[in-house]
Amino acid sequence: MTFSNELHVAVVGATGAVGTRMIQTLEESNFPLTKLSLLSSARSAGKKVLFRGQELTVEIATPDKFEGVHIALFSAGGGVSKELAPEAVKRGAIVVDNTSAFRMDEGVPLVVPEVNEKDLLTHQGIIANPNCSTIQMVVALEPIRRAYGLKKVIVSTYQAVSGSGAAAIDELNKQTRNIIAGEEVTPEVLPVKGDKKHYQIVGNAIPQIDKFEDNGFTFEEMKMINETKKIMHLPDLHVAATCVRLPVETGHSESVYFETDQSDVTSAAIKDLLAASPGIILEDNPSEQLYPMPINCVGKNEVFVGRVRKDLDNNEGFHMWVVSDNLLKGAAWNSVQIASSLLKLGLVK
Amino acid sequence: MTFSNELHVAVVGATGAVGTRMIQTLEESNFPLTKLSLLSSARSAGKKVLFRGQELTVEIATPDKFEGVHIALFSAGGGVSKELAPEAVKRGAIVVDNTSAFRMDEGVPLVVPEVNEKDLLTHQGIIANPNCSTIQMVVALEPIRRAYGLKKVIVSTYQAVSGSGAAAIDELNKQTRNIIAGEEVTPEVLPVKGDKKHYQIVGNAIPQIDKFEDNGFTFEEMKMINETKKIMHLPDLHVAATCVRLPVETGHSESVYFETDQSDVTSAAIKDLLAASPGIILEDNPSEQLYPMPINCVGKNEVFVGRVRKDLDNNEGFHMWVVSDNLLKGAAWNSVQIASSLLKLGLVK
Structure with missing residues (x-):
């Protein structure tokens, strides 16, 4: 030093x-x-x-x-x-x-x-x-890019309220208490504190994180798209994102579809690769119902990956489920x- | 008659x-x-x-x-x-x-x-x-297939517990009360009543609906894949699904990516088409933060579609967000x- x-x-x-x-x-x-x-x-x-x-x-x-x-x-x-x-x-x-x-x-x-x-x-x-949702995704994608190339990514996110700050956590907890007590809910923070309308998050899934851009994508979705290309040095990578807020306090999850440059890569090879890669813990054993969940990632620094499986139609396509503590690795x-x-x-x- | x-x-x-x-x-x-x-x-x-x-x-x-x-x-x-x-x-x-x-x-x-x-x-x-998650998706895809052809669908679901029956609803409500009261949670139903392990649904997102098949997909995912092909009479359609259970009582949501046969279709044309199609209510106005949410679909028979936007890389690709009451239309x-x-x-x- x-x-x-x-x-x-x-x-x-x-x-x-x-x-x-x-x-x-x-x-x-x-x-x-x-x-x-x-x-x-x-x-x-x-x-x-x-x-x-x-x-x-x-x-x-x-x-x-x-x-x-x-x-x-x-x-x-x-x-x-x-x-x-x-x-x-x-x-x-x-x-x-x-x-x-x-x-x-x-x-x-x-x-x-x-x-x-x-x-x-x-x-x-x-x-x-x-951005938190970008970080955990590129950690999981990078070893795959290095080994097999990467040409396309389509991600749908399942994001925790803590990504929107302490006020959103308070709102989730307050709404939960209100609903249990049979009281009225008055949303004030989510989906976006500075936007016009606010919606109940408890028992809901809100397909808006950050404000909308003119192209119909939200800023959060554009962050995932543009940041992924910049971090991975792949300006021509095809990336698309749909970002959704859930009644989860901490821990973002992502359903990621990706296509490699090489065909004939097996899902077993992808799993071995991920298990040996820095910052990743592979949790993938369907017969034991082992897969990552936000509830288990809280307080941990790693990115958890599971549900790795080959697409049934595209020999270069794969699906995986990526979970991490958005306040820590994110x-x-x-x-x-x-x-x-x-x-x-x-x-x- | x-x-x-x-x-x-x-x-x-x-x-x-x-x-x-x-x-x-x-x-x-x-x-x-x-x-x-x-x-x-x-x-x-x-x-x-x-x-x-x-x-x-x-x-x-x-x-x-x-x-x-x-x-x-x-x-x-x-x-x-x-x-x-x-x-x-x-x-x-x-x-x-x-x-x-x-x-x-x-x-x-x-x-x-x-x-x-x-x-x-x-x-x-x-x-x-x-299957509930299949129904709402094909209602939204069918007008698109008729007008522009359909060759590929990749869906990630955000499914309510009521899809797993009354016992799962009871479990969601009981766990919510337990957590508010600071009591221990003992999962007994979700993700799949007849499977070996059970996980907390409150504050979580569980990437398993129904049991796992040998190919790494769950039976719910294979239902979406196979049923969509059968209903739409498209045996060669590429369909992939990732199905996830959420702490939502009723109302399934779906992040759907699809590719048409024709290029140069606009998202405005898709929106007009959906708005005029049977069983669909288009809720799509980003500047007013108007999009479908499970909390608003409960008790309604229609399929709600929003967040329609063209893929930024593929001229034949689109994204949309599809929500419906899984106990009604589903x-x-x-x-x-x-x-x-x-x-x-x-x-x-």
Whole structure:
């Protein structure tokens, strides 16, 4: 490692659904930091957080707070990132940004360490953490691309409310209590906090995550499409996505159809490959009813893959079911992995 | 109509999740029956049911109960159908069977009236009602097939627990109460009552509906694949399915990708076509966040379609979101529609 003995890390959005996981993950992974700054909006400033036995106070995120910071992990919404990430970079920090603010910008590496860690070498201060639903999918697809090529992906997602933040988790829990008590439900957050209409999530499946684009796809679907091409360096890959929100607190699931370049690949070969690939746990044994489920992935860093089977009509086609904790591999853990990669590659000075 | 003045209908499985909807649907649709027999297992026999202001008593389903019955609607599980449907036919009844017992048998029409009503003309006593998830999909696909041809379908489902019967509904509700009360959850029904393992459905998405086949697909998935080909008379259609159970009480949703034979079809043309097709309500206006959701389809007979959009890479490819009440169009309403078609076609004597 080339950084000095000091390693100062800042977490921006420290009290949010992802920020709290970032702090936990930094602690649990023994990340070699020597100082941790917890930053937030004025509303959450002053809160106390225990980290490695020390009580830290959350401070208001202002430009000067990034003086001396080596790595700043941002997860406080796109607006905050747009305003403060350049300020952090100006003061010498490397920003790992968990929002969509810079992901598609040229010169901003969009990184999933299992897939494209080397892209970090070209960073210009800001590194983007991809969308949660994209990350778990590319972790599962990358070993397949390397071994057999990849030409087409069609994904339908089953996404947890925590992907929409702490307010959405509160809404799911409140609605559940309301319904059990026979009370009226007043949706205020989902599907998209800033959109016009809100719908009940309990007992429902909402085919809208983030706002709609002019082409009829949602922004979440376009994120999956565009980010996958960028991360995998496959600008011509055919990718289509349908993103759906479910009454699940944490853990995104994905029904993924993909086509390889090679024909005559067997599903057994795909399973062996996935089982041996970094960051993946294969859970695939139909006779034992073993397959990934969101309820089992919570709190785990890995991407769980199962239900791998060959398409019945297309010799190059396969189906699989991919599940991961959207707050960990989909956000906090991937950000901390990026930070670790930055250290490993000698990029933190 | 060629039947005599008397029309005697029997409902087998009269106290189940589908059976109760069949009775409701017969009443609400003013089905021209003159006598209704309600049949069930010994366990439910003796229950009273109000029908058109009259109290009817549920009786044990035995072969002699079908004497004089013109149409028998079965929904009491495959075992009961296999045993009693031939007995009903022997006594002159036409059986509309809602189980999978006879669906793929040659000589048994598998009918969705909007799609293949004419197949009823060749019946030999038993007519099969397709699987719930198949019905709503073919209603949406058939107008597209007629106008533009259809060569490929890839579907991922979001299925409600009521598709697995009344015990699964009870389980969803009981688990919700348990979790709110901080009590332990003991899954006993889902994903498949007769399978070895049971998993919590609340806060989860279970990628198993019905038992696994040797090819890695579940029986539910193979039902969707094989039934779609049979109903649409497209033995060479490429169909693939991934079926997933959700914590939703009623209302199946489906993310459907399909490819037409013709290129240069627009999504506007597909939407116009669907809006004008029988049994379909188009709910598709992204700028108003209008799309189908299970919570809105409950108690309605139609199939709701939205999120229609052209694939970004394939000029023949489209995506859509299809939602329907699995107990109505997916089961009870489709069965009663078949019975009405039988009358209309003069097949009840």
